[in-house]
Amino acid sequence: MTPAAPFGPLEFQLVLLRRMADFQPGPAEDARRELGVSLADQREANRRWQRMLRSPRGRGALSRYRSVLGEPEQVVRRRIGDLECDALHWRLPLWPDLRFEVLAAPDSGAVWNEWLVRAPGAPAPELRTADDLRPWSCTVDEVAAAFPPARPMEGSAPTRWRLAFTLASGEERVAEFTWGLFQRMVPDS
Template identity: 75%
Template sequence: MPSDTRPAVRRPFTPVDFQLVLLRRMADHNPDLVDDARHELGASLHDMREANRRWQAMARSPRGRGAASRYRSVLGAPESQAARRIGDLDCEALLWRLPLWPDLRFEVLLAPNGAVWNEWLVRAPGAPAPALRTLDDLTPWSCTVDEAARAFAPARPLEGSAPTRWGLAFAAPDGAVRRREVVAEFTWGLLQRTAVRE
């Protein structure tokens, strides 16, 4: 009997795959949290690596969709979209719900020409923001870039160590009265770790 030479059908890239892409980058700092989240999604380490490989291939393909179209094709229609003004710039904010982080939304900011300016996790509209008062409150995955910057203003943005990473430098009380200089690292907009400058 002749063997079946039809090409393998590649399954679609789903919202679960996209969440695995976010987790893959976070695994460098918080492997235990990522393992718990990956199990919640019913995914293996291989699934996470494969999702990341496929996402990178889509992003780098010369025939690929633009970033905004890629998000729509993977995540579906945004939960909400609204015009937003940031400084002197007008943009459009698209928000998607991701089951792993029910109190957050994945936000994509689009320039007037449709180019993606920013893509990260933000607090969902109406969801309560965390109480951030001291260093002890800055636990992994507890807050977003914007929330930390507001809670410990003035915060200074820092260049991230890799794409999808951001940093903030600010002063925060250490639980006593003393204020400490802190560097906070974020991946996809979500806090991953802090370091105190001695």
């Protein structure tokens, strides 16, 4: 991988793995090897992504995703509360049962959210106890649906989310997600 090479889906997956490695270094390393990419190449992909994000002449977020990932596999108009948005979905080879979803304002294209979600028709994991929450096994919305009422919380970085929820036993827990994918239970939660 060279800096002159186009930045595409492979490089984007490396960016996602870079943040996931903060919590799950083993699986992230295994996934990087599965992609056949060196650690130096992953660092270069992350450096290029950060440069795209911070460029004063850079594209808007939605245009950036389209240029990196191509045309979305699916675009669906969605209503969230009183707001309508477009949900754009892209397939990523590392996570065949998931889609990278970008929620964008229908008129301006402003990006409201970007994360991994379950692919339409893909089976979701059965979540009944805290032990069912295994790294990379479920998404934010799946945990929220399995343990209502769930309360979203701010994460420790822009691509991280936390979700507070109560188990059937009454025990309160907090799950941490990166790019929408479950990483771990927050220690001492």
